[in-house]
Amino acid sequence: MFILVSEVGPRDGLQSIRRAMPTEAKIRWIGALAAAGLREIEVGSFVNPRKLPQMADATEVVRAALAIPGLTVMALAPNLRGAQAAAEAGVRKVTMPVSASNAHSLANIGVSTDRAIGQVGEVVAWRDTLPAGARPEIEIGISTAFGCTIEGPVAEDHVIDVAVRLAQAGADSVGLSDGVGTANPAQVKRLFTRLRAELGDKAGGAHLHNTRGQGLANVVAALDAGVTTFDASQGGIGGCPYSPGATGNIVTEDLVWMLEAMGLDTGVDLDRLAAARAILEEALPGEPVYGHLPDVGTEKGFRYAGGRAAVEGSGRAHRQGVPA
């Protein structure tokens, strides 16, 4: 069985880091991630460059990524203007931020949840006017689906209601996001089970964080509910408002190891992933990166889901200047 690991480091990760990765390094990093077997990468964000100067080169990065064969190039856009810029750059999938919590929606993108759903409808209507080959897919991961740092618990009925309205507004895929890192496995299984029952083919993937160490545990729960797409970021960069160790996104390296060990095919090679990590670490020296697999490597006898054997210690990161 194939599980799609959707790499969000170049967008969600880099956007949380104050300094900008040079465009040239971004392009090299994205190339290395794709060479490792990642088939979908969120490469940038089409937002106001004064607000997020780290993403000011989104068009250039998208264009370079489009040259990589077989890669689905994804980008974030908060509204119609952003979606138009993304589509013009050639983005194949546009992800739009919609938060189940109204307070979070206002704080994050300056509009209410209702208005954000309305914007999705506007983007879909405009998208449908484009020629058939030029229409990007519109994908939503509902933020604060598992709880909100401002409002606290979010009613599950409300989350499902928002999801249904987004599907009705024409979104191609609606997933659930735990960007604040409060989700637990029981809740993840419950909500994705309901989402899939309500939305069928439009039910999307899981965007999970590791803020309380529960990231991969939530992956197991989501797999149980039938989820087959998971966002992750190399080195766990992104969305980390707390102290070291309190990582943000689930770590691509650890996720790939776990899925492959479980017999679930990701198409990703851990050694090539380590090579991509070296580019990230070199381009942002001193920036904290996370993950267990890069420290210890694969175990003796590890095999990829497809049966291919790995040398013991595969996927281990070899940091420059740091003895192994």
Added chain:
Amino acid sequence: MFILVSEVGPRDGLQSIRRAMPTEAKIRWIGALAAAGLREIEVGSFVNPRKLPQMADATEVVRAALAIPGLTVMALAPNLRGAQAAAEAGVRKVTMPVSASNAHSLANIGVSTDRAIGQVGEVVAWRDTLPAGARPEIEIGISTAFGCTIEGPVAEDHVIDVAVRLAQAGADSVGLSDGVGTANPAQVKRLFTRLRAELGDKAGGAHLHNTRGQGLANVVAALDAGVTTFDASQGGIGGCPYSPGATGNIVTEDLVWMLEAMGLDTGVDLDRLAAARAILEEALPGEPVYGHLPDVGTEKGFRYAGGRAAVEGSGRAHRQGVPA
């Protein structure tokens, strides 16, 4: 539903740290762990004190722990002599190391797997000669049940065979242990399902490590298989042969947060657990301790399984000299 969190830090954790925690601090720490609601604690190891000087005070620590009302005092003993010393000290549960991998068994305790099973039989036979109130339970967590650093993969049929032989030898409880940190959730679910089918009431708990970041994911898989007892160590200390971040045991704090958030009652209070962590950190200054929950605390609206609300940020560790 109640889940037993069996705290192994004072044995498995401290035994992996070269310097010894002073006896007085051990006793204070164990008291604080029990005060946090942990009902079973592995407090020491009855082994050759020349090999493990950190455990030389096991008798004294056991006696102090026995004074704590309602606490199940557990200790490790590798053989009959150790089990006799443990029982004499008053230990209620003796855990014996048996490895499914013969090579690991030889490296770890100097005898083969077959001989280790034989030793369990000897201990049980001797134990049964004791007066009814003085008989400790004999508990095994089969090491390398999910793979071995020396032999590589371990056949699942062999693991189940070892488990059945241990139950036949008279062990009261036989669990599965991933001390080397290679287990994945699919394997954990499969093996515990078989173990419970074969051993019934004698099927024991899970001893899981977080070496590849998969510790809590494996807990979710074991819960799915019906496991209700989990070893963990405060701060994740123990069994960490690698670099920082590659933690050993699953972290008690993170496990308790996850279980309670899932609606599974552990009886443990996260704030009191943070107070116990302060004793650990003070007694072993500079020693790496792990865990996400102690960094970020509970989320807004967190409730214990029993319904009790916690203040946002509950369970966060307040390190001396480190600004929050």
